[in-house]
Each structure stands twice: as structure tokens, then as C-alpha cells.
Amino acid sequence: MTQNGDNCSCQECLRKTSIFEYLTDEELVAFNDSRYQTKYKAGEIIFKQGTAITHIMSFTSGLAKVYIEGYNNRDLILQIIKPGSLIGGPGVLVDNMHHFSVSAITDSTACFIDINEYKKSLNNNTEFAIASLKEINSQHIENFNKFISLTQKQMQGRIADAIIYLSDEIFNSNSYDMTISRQDLADLTAMSKESAIRILKEFKDDKIIQLNHNKIEILNVDKLRRFSEIG
Amino acid sequence: MTQNGDNCSCQECLRKTSIFEYLTDEELVAFNDSRYQTKYKAGEIIFKQGTAITHIMSFTSGLAKVYIEGYNNRDLILQIIKPGSLIGGPGVLVDNMHHFSVSAITDSTACFIDINEYKKSLNNNTEFAIASLKEINSQHIENFNKFISLTQKQMQGRIADAIIYLSDEIFNSNSYDMTISRQDLADLTAMSKESAIRILKEFKDDKIIQLNHNKIEILNVDKLRRFSEIG
DNA sequence: ACCATCTTTTGATATATGTCAATTTTTATT
DNA sequence: AATAAAAATTGACATATATCAAAAGATGGT
Numbered sequence: 164m165t166q167n168g169d170n171c172s173c174q175e176c177l178r179k180t181s182i183f184e185y186l187t188d189e190e191l192v193a194f195n196d197s198r199y200q201t202k203y204k205a206g207e208i209i210f211k212q213g214t215a216i217t218h219i220m221s222f223t224s225g226l227a228k229v230y231i232e233g234y235n236n237r238d239l240i241l242q243i244i245k246p247g248s249l250i251g252g253p254g255v256l257v258d259n260m261h262h263f264s265v266s267a268i269t270d271s272t273a274c275f276i277d278i279n280e281y282k283k284s285l286n287n288n289t290e291f292a293i294a295s296l297k298e299i300n301s302q303h304i305e306n307f308n309k310f311i312s313l314t315q316k317q318m319q320g321r322i323a324d325a326i327i328y329l330s331d332e333i334f335n336s337n338s339y340d341m342t343i344s345r346q347d348l349a350d351l352t353a354m355s356k357e358s359a360i361r362i363l364k365e366f367k368d369d370k371i372i373q374l375n376h377n378k379i380e381i382l383n384v385d386k387l388r389r390f391s392e393i394g
Numbered sequence: 395m396t397q398n399g400d401n402c403s404c405q406e407c408l409r410k411t412s413i414f415e416y417l418t419d420e421e422l423v424a425f426n427d428s429r430y431q432t433k434y435k436a437g438e439i440i441f442k443q444g445t446a447i448t449h450i451m452s453f454t455s456g457l458a459k460v461y462i463e464g465y466n467n468r469d470l471i472l473q474i475i476k477p478g479s480l481i482g483g484p485g486v487l488v489d490n491m492h493h494f495s496v497s498a499i500t501d502s503t504a505c506f507i508d509i510n511e512y513k514k515s516l517n518n519n520t521e522f523a524i525a526s527l528k529e530i531n532s533q534h535i536e537n538f539n540k541f542i543s544l545t546q547k548q549m550q551g552r553i554a555d556a557i558i559y560l561s562d563e564i565f566n567s568n569s570y571d572m573t574i575s576r577q578d579l580a581d582l583t584a585m586s587k588e589s590a591i592r593i594l595k596e597f598k599d600d601k602i603i604q605l606n607h608n609k610i611e612i613l614n615v616d617k618l619r620r621f622s623e624i625g
Numbered sequence: 626a627c628c629a630t631c632t633t634t635t636g637a638t639a640t641a642t643g644t645c646a647a648t649t650t651t652t653a654t655t
Numbered sequence: 656a657a658t659a660a661a662a663a664t665t666g667a668c669a670t671a672t673a674t675c676a677a678a679a680g681a682t683g684g685t
Contacts, residue, residue, distance in 0.1 A: 233542040234625040241541075253534035256527055262535050285524060292523045293516060296487055299530055303484035304493050306537055310472075311464040313545050314584040317671065345633060353545040355673055360634060376681095394465040548641065576663060586643055591664060607651090 173198060176221060176274070182249065182298055185291040190284050197277040203227075203267040210250070210265040218275035219251040225271025226333075226342055230350060231263050240351040241309070243268070243333050243343065249298075251281070268343060313353045316394040321352040322362040323390035326372065330381060337381040404429060404505075413480065413529055416522040421515050428508035434458075434498040441481070441496040449506035450482040456502025457564075457573055461581060462494050471582040472540070474499070474564050474574065482512070484530075499574055544584045547625040552583040553593040554621035557603065561612060568612040 173195040176183065186194065200223065203209060209220065212232050222244050229250065230240040241263060244250065254260040255278070285292045312324045325348060330337050341348075348363075349356040366372045371387055373380040381387060404414065404426040417425065431454065434440055440451065443463050453475050460481065461471040472494060475481065485491040486509070516523045543555045556579060561568050572579075579594075580587040597603045602618055604611040612618060 231538055231542060233546045234623075235546070237546050239541055239545055253531040253538070255531060256524065257531050257535060262538050285527070286520055289517055289520050289523060292520060292527065293487065296516070296523065296527050296530065299527065299534070300484040300486060300488050303530065303534065303537075304488060306534075306541075307462055307484070307493050310470055310537075310541070310544070311462060313541070314470055315464045315466070315468050356632090357634085357674080358672060361672095364634085392465075587662090588644080588664080589642060592642095595664085 173274075176223070182291065182294040185288065185294045186284060187288065190280075190288065190291075193280050193283075194276050197280045198274050200272055200274045203271045203273065205267055205269050205271075208264060208266045209271075209273060210252070210261050210263070212261050212264040214261050216252060216254055216259050216261055216278055218278055219249065219255075219281050220265070221274040221276065222246055222248045222250065223272045223274055226268040227265055227271055227273075228268055228343070228347060228350075229263050229265050238264075238350045239353060240347060241306075243329070243351075245333055253299075255281075268347070312391075316391070318352070318354055318358055318362050319365070319390045320392075320394045321354065322348070322359060322366070323387045325351050326366075326379070326381065327387060327391060337384065339379060341377040341379050413522065413525040416519065416525045417515060418519065421511075421519065421522075424511050424514075425507050428511045429505050431503055431505045434502045434504065436498055436500050436502075439495060439497045440502075440504060441483070441492050441494070443492050443495040445492050447483060447485055447490050447492055447509055449509055450480065450486075450512050451496070452505040452507065453477055453479045453481065454503045454505055457499040458496055458502055458504075459499055459574070459578060459581075460494050460496050469495075469581045470584060471578060472537075474560070474582075476564055480529075486512075487516075499578070543622075547622070549583070549585055549589055549593050550596070550621045551623075551625045552585065553579070553590060553597070554618045556582050557597075557610070557612065558618060558622060568615065570610060572608040572610050 173183065173191050209227060224246050227244050228240050229242045229244060230238040233239055250265060252261055252263060254262050285295060312321055329339065345356045345360055349359040352359060363374060367374045371383045373382055404422050440458060455477050458475050459471050460473045460475060461469040464470055481496060483492055483494060485493050516526060543552055547555070560570065576587045576591055580590040583590060594605060598605045602614045604613055
């Protein structure tokens with residue numbers, strides 16, 4: 164968790180975090196001035212649910228998970244994030260509290276921008292506010308899909324959804340290193356880790372996926388999608 | 395579904411739909427001019443998932459449900475709405491599609507405001523945009539609670555949550571007419587209606603609630619909250 | 626390279642929840 | 656009021672999923 168000497172500016176980050184496009188040059192400078200970058204080791208917590216929001220976070224390298232800490236020490240992973248993701252959280256204009264935790268899955272770096280600079284831009288820059296609104300709405304739509312996946316599909320469908328999600332949204336390949344643990348996979352699909360493991364094995368036996376060590380390869384996307392659709 | 399001659403203006407509705415407070419007088423006039431009111435009979439659909447968003451809806455009388463149409467003809471109710479609720483939906487700035495359906499539970503009326511007027515105000519009135527953002531964030535937080543309730547609590551906890559929700563948020567009394575059907579209660583808690591009925595009976599036998607016909611009275615809030623907390 | 630620790634895997638078993646079918650109750654219609 | 660249609664209830668049973676415990680495999684630090 165040491166500060167990073169790395170001198171990239173917010174302007175250069177534009178390519179990655181799209182809503183920054185809507186900031187004016189002055190705002191970008193202000194963001195850049197207030198900004199600091201921090202390194203995290205795998206497993207370390209970046210945002211902790213229940214604490215005050217002081218900064219928004221632009222994730223710059225590594226892999227992290229955004230999760231709600233629920234009952235009986237069970238977590239529900241909302242999303243896996245990769246470089247380019249901007250994480251504020253729904254508490255921003257409401258109670259200024261984090262309603263989820265974020266922790267590094269692999270060694271990671273993240274930039275932090277003072278929440279007041281962010282709020283200033285929301286207030287002064289309508290385009291930016293609208294872009295934020297749009298972003299949050301997209302998130303909302305994804306949550307709807309997650310609701311259906313988690314409450315109406317059985318385990319095969321949920322694991323299929325998770326495998327497809329990781330393939331399409333995170334690793335952009337149908338062959339990837341799982342990186343996330345079995346427990347994480349379980350927390351992503353709202354089941355016990357033992358069940359997640361069993362379904363994974365079932366898919367392997369059915370030649371839907373190949374799996375050795377942590378390397379997963381999707382062999383039969385159609386069957387996977389059918390599981391996702393049938394529920 | 396006939397047009398309504400009722401001549402209340404948007405200004406008068408202010409009391410109910412709070413984010414309208416941030417509109418200027420001119421905007422309110424524009425909203426009022428584009429607006430029309432419609433009556434719905436119980437069971438009729440107000441917004442249909444998968445159709446284009448042309449208006450935002452201000453619910454003015456009755457009771458309605460907002461629900462996602464999922465797999466195998468199963469619905470998931472996101473919220474029950476009462477007069478004063480403003481319903482746009484997460485598709486507004488994204489794909490202009492409804493991602494949920496809304497239907498009247500009892501005979502109801504609703505006002506519709508042209509989506510373009512709404513978008514115009516978002517673009518021209520930062521305070522209004524921020525208020526909308528805040529509203530959506532609050533919704534987001536509620537969805538997080540719903541995620542935990544639906545994925546980590548067992549049936550007793552979920553039914554307890556639903557009973558408390560109806561008591562606190564909708565009927566504002568610990569004794570109310572259920573109004574919603576058993577199927578709706580099941581769709582609100584993501585279980586089969588038979589299971590919902592059984593848990594309701596269990597609560598009745600344990601003297602946690604009183605229940606005759608559709609009149610429900612909470613007898614033991616503490617036990618209900620314990621079920622909600624234990625999961 | 627070794628030991629301790631943590632993660633993954635597997636099997637046996639318990640349990641929560643869904644499904645199906647039959648019955649009763651309520652609501653709507655003529 | 657009589658009938659049909661819809662909703663609620665109940666019981667028996669099937670099954671999806673969790674839990675527990677033990678074993679195997681991987682990982683990290685000294």
C-alpha cells in the first residue's frame with residue numbers, strides 16, 4: 164500500500180475510463196492534482212463496506228472484486244473489475260457510505276480522486292453528470308440480469324453465466340486462467356463452493372469445458388448458453 | 395384505459411414526487427403540457443418489458459408492481475409502488491427500452507410525461523440531474539439489500555423481509571390489507587406460491603402474525619426482525 | 626527442500642424448497 | 656342465487672442444494 168511514483172496523468176487514462184471524456188481540461192487538471200495512486204497486494208481491501216466514501220477509484224492494473232458482505236460471513240460478488248473501471252458506489256450522493264467492499268484479487272494499482280472534485284464536476288458539468296447517470300443505469304440493467312440469474316436459474320445456469328461473464332467481459336477470450344478462487348466463483352453465483360466445484364466438474368465431464376489446474380477453456384459455447392437460457 | 399379529465403397540474407403533484415422540486419417553473423409548465431393521465435383497471439399492464447420508453451410515469455393513485463419477467467414465466471417483483479412514485483427505468487439513457495414491466499394491482503391512475511421533456515430537463519437543469527442520480531443511487535442501495543435477502547436468506551427471512559417492507563414502505567402500518575396476491579408475495583420473495591403460503595401459515599401458528607382473509611397484523615415485530623436478520 | 630497452511634476435491638448425508646395433484650375457498654358472471 | 660372461473664390451501668413426494676468431515680493437492684515461508 165505504498166504511494167506510487169508513476170507519473171501518468173489523468174489525460175492519458177482517458178482511453179480507459181470513458182466517462183472522463185466528458186471532463187473539461189480544467190477539470191482533468193483538478194482531478195489529476197487531487198489524485199494519488201496506490202499499490203495493493205492480492206487479498207488487500209481497497210474499499211470497505213460501511214466506511215465513509217472519501218474518494219472514487221479508477222482501477223489501473225490487476226484484477227479486483229466488488230462484493231457485498233452479507234449474512235453468516237457470506238459474500239456476494241457483484242462484479243469483477245479490471246483496469247479502466249471507475250468505482251464510486253451508490254452511496255455517493257445518498258449517505259456517503261460504501262455499500263460494498265472492493266478487494267484486490269491479484270496485485271493491483273488504483274488511482275483515487277477526491278470525492279469532492281467528482282461532486283464538483285457533477286454539479287458544474289451536465290454532460291459529465293449525464294454520462295454518470297447513463298453509466299449507473301447500465302449497471303442497473305446488469306443487476307437485473309443478475310437478479311434473474313441468481314434467483315431463477317439453478318446451479319448449472321448460474322455457473323454457465325459466470326463462465327460466460329468471465330469470458331466475455333473480463334478476459335475477452337474463451338480460454339483463460341481462472342485467477343479467481345473457487346470460493347469467489349461460489350460468491351459470484353450465490354452457492355456453496357462445494358457445489359460450484361461439482362458443477363464445474365460436471366461441465367468438464369460433459370466436455371463443455373476443459374479444465375486443468377486453473378486454466379479453463381470453453382469447448383462448447385452453445386451448450387453453455389443453453390444452460391444459461393434454460394435456467 | 396381512458397384518458398382522464400382530471401385537471402390537477404404538475405405543480406400540485408410536487409408534494410408527492412420529490413425530485414420535481416428541482417424543476418424550474420418553465421420546466422414544470424412544459425411537463426404539465428406534455429402530460430396526460432390514464433386510468434388502469436386491476437391487472438392491466440402500464441409498462442411492458444421489452445418495449446420502447448416513450449414516457450416516464452408518475453403514479454397518482456392505486457397500487458402497482460414493478461417486476462422483471464424472467465424464466466419459465468416466473469416474475470421477480472422489484473418493488474410495489476404507491477402514489478407519488480416516479481418510474482423511468484434504467485433504459486432511459488442507455489437503450490431506451492423498458493427493462494421491467496409495471497402492472498396495476500388495484501385500479502390505478504398514472505400521469506405520463508414525454509421522455510424528451512425529461513431528458514431536456516436532465517440536460518438543462520443540473521440540480522434535477524443530480525437529484526435523479528441520487529434517486530437512482532438510492533434504488534441501487536435497495537437492490538443490494540434485495541440481493542442479500544433473496545440469495546442468502548431462507549424462506550422465513552425472505553417472507554419476514556417482505557412483510558416488513560409492506561408494513562414500513564407501502565402501507566405504513568403494522569396492520570394492513572395484503573392487497574397483493576399470494577403469487578405476488580411469492581414473486582416478491584423468489585419462491586413458489588405454495589412455499590410462501592406455508593411460511594405465512596407457520597408465522598400465523600407461531601403467533602408472529604395474525605391473518606384472516608387478507609388482513610394481516612404483525613403481532614411480534616421482534617421475532618419478524620430476528621427472522622430477517624438470522625436469514 | 627521441508628513444514629505448515631490454505632485451497633480444492635470428494636463422498637455421505639441432511640435439509641430446504643419445488644412440484645404435482647387434489648381440495649377448499651374466494652371472486653366474478655350470468 | 657347459481658354457476659363457472661380463479662385463487663388459496665394442503666399433503667405427499669421429488670430433488671436441488673447445503674453441510675460436514677475427511678483426504679488430496681497446492682502454496683508460501685524459512
